[in-house]
Each structure stands twice: as structure tokens, then as C-alpha cells.
Amino acid sequence: MTVSNAAISDALLISTRDGTYPESEEVLTTDLSAFALRPSLQLIGEAKQQIETDIRGLSQNSSSDVDEWIAQASHLQEDIRHSKNIAREIVKEYEDGQNLSAKIQDAKAKVELLQKEIFFNQAVTSSLEDIWSLDRDLNKAESILASGRPIELVAGIEQLSFRTERLADSNAKEINNSRVLRLREAVVESLTAAASSMVQLQKADGQQHLRVDHGTQESLGVTLDLLLEALEQLDSMEGLLRNLSRAFHRRIFQPVLSPATGFNTCFIDEESHALNLSSTEKKKDAQGVLDCLSSVLGFLNAHLPKRLNSALGERLSEDLVDTLIRDWLTPSVPLDLADILKSDSIQTTVADLANQILSYHWPGDTELMGWLEGLPHIWLEKRRNSALDAVRRTLKARRGPNKEARRTERQNVSALDEAFAQNGYSDDNANSIEQLPETTTTFLTNPTDLEEEDLSGWDFDDDGEKNDSAVPSPTKSNGDIEDASDAWEWDEDNAEEKRRDHSSSGLQGANLVHKGAPVEHREVTLTETYTITDIPDHLLDFVSGEVRDAEQMKTPEYIAFERISASTCLRSLPTLILAMFRATAPAHYSTIPSGNMHLYNDCVYLVDKLRDFAKSTSSTQLSVDCDVLEKFAKSAYAREMDLQRTVLSDILDGAQGFVNCTRFPYSAECETAVNSAIDRLRAVHRDWSSILSRSALLQSIGSLLAGIIEKIIGDVEDMEDISEAESQRLTAFCSQISALEDLFISEQAAQDERADTEPVPLTAVYVSNWLRFQYLANILESSLVDIKYLWTEGELSLEFTADELIELIEALFAESSHRRSAIAEIRRSRP
Secondary structure (H helix, E strand, O other): OOOOHHHHHHHHHHHHHHOOOOOOHHHHHOOOOHHHHHHHHHHHHHHHHHHHHHHHHHHHHOHHHHHHHHHHHHHHHHHHHHHHHHHHHHHHHHHHHHHHHHHHHHHHHHHHHHHHHHHHHHHHHHHHHHHHHHHHHHHHHHHHHHOOOHHHHHHHHHHHHHHHHHOOOOHHHHHHHHHHHHHHHHHHHHHHHHHHHOEEEEEEOOEEEEEEOOOEOOOOOOEHHHHHHHHHHOOOHHHHHHHHHHHHHHHHHHHHHOOOOOOOEEEEEOOOOEEEEEOOOOOOOHHHHHHHHHHHHHHHHHHOOHHHHHHHHHHHHHHHHHHHHHHHHHHHOOOOHHHHHHHHHHHHHHHHHHHHHHHOOOOOHHHHHHHHHOHHHHHHHHHHHHHHHHHHHHHHHOOOOOEEEEEEEEEEEEHHHHHHHHHHOOOOOOOOEEEEEEEEEEEOOOHHHHHHHHHHOOOHHHHHHOOOOOOOOOOOOHHHHHHHHHHHOOOOHHHHHHHHHHHHHHHHHHHHHOOOOEEEEEEEEEEEEEEEOOHHHHHHHHHHHHHHHHHHOOOHHHHHHHHHOHHHHHHHHHHHHHHHHHHHHHHHHOOOOOHHHHHHHHHHHHHHHHHHHHHHHOOHHHHHHHHHHHHHHHHHHHHHHHHHHHHHHHHHHOOHHHOOOOOOOHHHHHHHHHHHHHHHHHHHHHHHHOOOOHHHHHHHHHHHHHHHHHHHHHHHHHOOOOOHHHHHHHHHHHHHHHHHHHHHOOHHHHHOOOOOOOOOOOHHHHOOOHHHHHHHHHHHHOOHHHHHHHHHOOOHHHOOOHHHHHHHHHHHOOOOHHHHHHHHHHHHOOO
16 A cells, blocks of 8 residues: 555654654555655644744743843852852862871871880890890809809709790890700709719729718718709709619619629618628528618618608619519519418518508508518419429429339139139239138139129220220229220220120130139239339329328418418319320320320329329319329320321221232232231330230230221122132231231240140230131131031121121132022021
8 A cells, every 4th residue: 555645744743743653554664755755844844833933932921030040040150159169168178187187197107106216225225234134144153153153053043044034035035045054954963963972882892882971062062952952943853863763773772682693781881871782602582682672771761861762762662672572572482381481581571671661651562562462372373383384394304214103903813813814914023913811702603704703803894895996994893994985985885795795705615614613712912014104203292292281271370371262272283283284295295105105104103193192182173183184094095096096007008908919019019018017016016015004005906906807807898709819818818917816925924834735815805806807717718618617506607797708608609509508508597
């Protein structure tokens, strides 16, 4: 839509006059062309003229008011000019005042500066005067010191120090402070030297002299007390105390208290105020040390000033008392009960010394009184340590050679027993059978009664308790041995029953001969010997001494020890002694050949003696200790048996189960293993024969031989096929082993030329599987007919079960009707 020029002109007029924009969008967006501009300018000019006409009309109507306004404006301008002049004057006056104030402040600052300068000059003057005065006084003091009158400076030194501290920080203060310190040190050194010169320690002709000068010091003309007071004022006693305490300790107390050397006599010369200490040939003892120490302390208290004596006591007493108690009092406590009452003089002297120290205001009296109160405990502790140390020294020393000990037991035996003992057991002249007057007659109703009675005294029936390592106890009853085996947890009931069956079968023939016949019994004394070291006798002396002293402690003489139960404590020492022995013995006995067997013998001997001693003293605890020691002995025996058993087993392992024992090189290895085992057992027999009793030796060797046999039997039974050559070879090995039965013949029986018959070995008694081994040798070389006969008519069934025998037959004999028939018959006749 086209906008007209009139509309555009109106819009421009309204916009110019009123300052508003047209509302029509067409007008706002139309182009302003030159043709439209001219009418617009004309219209605006007309509007301008109209406005000027209106203004002019309005001015003519208000001309009077305008003149009045102009007049007022002129008056106002005059007022403004007047106010400006006044303001300029005020500003000028203010600026003049500021200048005056600045001048005043400047003058004031100058006055203050002058005052400070005056004050500074006065301070400098005063400091210089003080420095000059101090320098003058220091020079004077140094002159006095140089003239040898340091005592006069004591009071002034503190004042000089105070004056030096008041000086302002400066080089002059440091210099003067250094001078005061040097002066103080010089005064203290001079006073200390003077005081030391009045307490003189001199050594001449092997004697120590201590002299205290009670007069005046020559160079200073003052007494020792005044010197000490001066040093206290200077708070400088430390140097003197350190020097004197060191000198007293090194040159008086240490020689007096030295256990090895030093002075043992003291003499006080009252005229010269001197203490003389010297050494004599007399051996030092606790009483002499206490007397000498008391004299020294008394001299110091009497001749030294109180302040010096107390100060030295604070430094010396603690170490002095500790050394006295450690090196003299405690070692002087006697171990023997008889000597403890003789030590009253030392106890009295110690109490007097404690009171003396207390009166001198020295520390240490509490420690001495505490030692007196704890004397019973100290004595008990020394007894305990001495007892344990005695055990250790005894085990280490072993001063004496080995000796024989005798074990004796009384038994009712028959004539058969006596004959059996003569054939089977006796140890030269030392093992005798002493006949006693009493005789009794009994009737045997059981074939085994005679055997059990014959052998019970020598524990022949005790081997069943443990096949391999039964501990021999020849003087114990069967019940005791069973109890002991229970304690060792040797649960071998089946082996025991079997073993006793073997033993009974082996001796049944001899017993049947006399079955039902009256046999006369006589009481005899059976004796055997064994080897012990000198250690048990020493231990017995230790134990008996402690028990005797414990009984003596109950008497009224030792009432002072009741509060610590000394008797009870002493009674506990045997337990400690034996415990110490058990703890250390294995290590010491290990250095002795066959040490475990020596240890076993020593323990057995010790137990026997201690049991008798316990009965005489009614000591329950000692009986308990014997039980523990007995178990310890068995453990030593068991260790040795286990060791030898292991060695023998390792040797036989070289045979490799006797497989291919006829083929080289296996045959050589089997031969070597068997011969080595035999040689080893004989070597052990030789070593132990000089240590163990005969019965213990037979039981021990029997146990080892039983182990060898058990190993061989087991290896043979494990062989699945045994050829004829192997059977012969195995039989030869069995014969070699059987030759060891000569170890079970008594020496007396073997050497008895008057014997009409050969001595009977006791191998079957001591070797549980001996008869089984002999039957095995018979089986290896027998025919089927012989084996069946031994099974049905003989006693082979007592040693082997049917299954074991069948396995051996199957290994020895080839498959045949005869073998099947023999096996069937054995099974039918199974017992």
C-alpha cells in the first residue's frame, strides 16, 4: 500500500515536535523520497513559526516578572562574590594556622631530640662510670687474689656479677663478664686447693695416711670449715666433693673393700689427727673389713666438718654399701649349718655399722638392715645354688674311677634252685649263695611253680613285659615290674603270654621230674655286682646332708629361720639336686663309652640307697623323687637299647631279606650282614659285661638277640619261594646265630672243671623267641614227614600258627600230593 506524502509529513512533524514515532507500520516502513521531503520540511517550518509566535505572545504578557527576576539574579551574584571573598580569607587564615602548627611540631621534635641526646649522654656517662668503677673493682679484686687472699673476695664476687649483669649489652659487658667468671674460677680453684690441702692423703711404705688439719690453712689463714662455707656461698662445692670422693674411693674404700688385695688394718692417731691404713699377712675376712670400715667412717665423722662429711656420704655410701654386701657380707654367709650360728659376731657388727651410718646421716643403713632381715633367705639361696653347682661340678669332674656295687636279695630256694644257680648264674666269688639256718619243706603242685619261684628272685619272668627293651630290675617283684611297664606304656600282653608259654615249655621237662616230690627250701642270700661311677656317692652325700640339716633346723637354736620355713625349704633341695642331675646327666654321660648303661647303673644304685634313706627319715617326697629317678634310669636304658637295636636292624637290612642268598654278590652281602650282626652283638656283650650286673646283662643281650631273630624270622617268612640251596644257606645262618647261646652261660659254670655235664645255657629264658628260632632252623632242614611229626607230636604248634607253617611249607616244597596231604593234615589238627 502506498503512503501519501501528507501522511509522511504529518508523521515527521509529530516525531519532531513530540518526539514520538508513528504507530502505522506502513508509515514506518515507507521510503522517504525527495518528493515527500519538501512538503514535510514546509510543514515543519510552519509549525516552527507557529511556536515562535506563541512564545512571543507569552513573553509580552510576563515582561514585568522577568525584570524582577533579573534584579534578584544580580543581587544573588553580588552575594556570591562576597561569600567567595570570605571563603578566601578563611582559607588563608587556615593555611597560616597550618604553617604555625608545622613550625610548632618541628620545634617540639627538636626539643625531644635534644632531650634524648641529653638522656643518652647521661646514660653513656653513667655506663662509662659503671664500667670504670667495675674495672677499678675488678682490678682491685685481681690484686687481692694475686696477693693470696681469695677468701676476701667471696662476698664481693656475687656483687661484681650483679653489677656486670646490669651493664647494657655491649663489648664492655662481655669483657667484664668474662673477667668476673675468670675471677670466680680462680677464687674457687684457690679455695678448693686450700681445702684439699687440709685433707691430706699420702702413701708411704705401703701404708695409706689420711690426715685432717683442724687448724688454719697456712697460706690463707682460715680454717677448713670457713673454706667450706666460702665454697658453699659460691655454690662451688662440687669440684671439691668430686675430688675428695674420688680420692677416698680409690685410695681408701676400694683398697679396704677389695677382696684380693688392699688394706686390712686401720689405726687412728688422735694426736696427729691421722688415719693409718696398712696391709698385713693376715688374710682378709668380712669381720676385719667391717671393723676397718667402721674405723674409717668414725674417723671421717670425727675429723671432717659435718657439711663435708654429709656431702661425701651422699656420694660414697651407696656404692660403698653395695660393694660391702656383694663382695663381703653375702659371700661370708656360711653354707654349713653348724657355722651359721657362729656368724652372730658379723651380724652384730653389721647392725652396729648400720646404726653408725644412720647416726652420721649417710644413706645405706636401710640396705644393711634389709640384708640382716633377709639373711635366712640369702642363706637358703646360697644353699640352693651351692647344691646345684655341686651337682654340675661332680658330673664334670668324675674324680674317682669306676667301682663295683653289690645288690643283695634273700629268697627261699630249693636244692633244684641251688643247682640251677650253680649251672646258670653266678658271678665269680662276688656272687655267692650264703646258706641261712632256717629250712622249710614244701610240695610243688604245679610244674611251673618251681620255675616261677626259682627265677622270680632274678626277674627271669620279667622279660615278657617287653620283648625288645625290657628294663632289668633284679631286686623287684613281679608286681613292681608290671607297674613299671605300665608306666612305660609297654603294652605287649600277647607277646608276654606267648613268651611265658615258651619259657614254661622249655623248662617243663625239668619240673615234671620233680612234680609232686617234697622239696626242701632254704633261705639264701643272692648277691650280684655291677659297675657304677663315683657320681652316685657324691649325690648321696649331697642329699643326705640336706635332709640332716633340714631335721636339725627344727631345733630351737634355729628359731630365727622359722619365719621362712627353712626346714621345709631344705627338704626341697634333694628334689632340686636330683632334677639337676636328670637335666645335665645325659650330656655328661654321653662322653663316656656306654654312657647310657653307666647312667642306668648309677640311677639304680642311687634309687636303692635313697629308698633306704627315705625309710629311715620318713621322707615322702624323697620316695617320690626315687620313682621319678627310676623312670629316668629306664629311659636311659631304653635309649641305649633303641640305639643298639637300630644299629643291628640296619646291619641286617644289608641282607636284603635274604632273597637270592645263594647267588653272588647277594650271598656275600647276606654273609656279611649276619657276621656283622653277630660281631656287633658280641662287642656289645663285651662292653656291657664290665658294666651291667649279670642278670641285667643277660636280659639286655637277650632282648637284642630277640630283635635279631625276629628280623630273620620275618624275612624268611616273607620269602615266597625257598630253594633247597637257599634252605641250606638259611640253616647255616641260623646255626651261626645259634652259636650266640654261649653268651648266656655263666662264667663260673663255663670254667668249672669239676662239672660232670656241660653247662646249660639260659638262652630260652632270656630270648623270648629262641625256641621259635630253633624250630625255624629245624623246618628249613626237615622233610614233610618230620615237619608233620613236630606239629602233631612235638611242640611246634606252640611256636608257629598253622597258617605260618603252611606258608613255610609252600615256600620250601614244590606242589605235590605229599605237600597237599601234609597241609590238609596240619589244618585238620589245628590246635
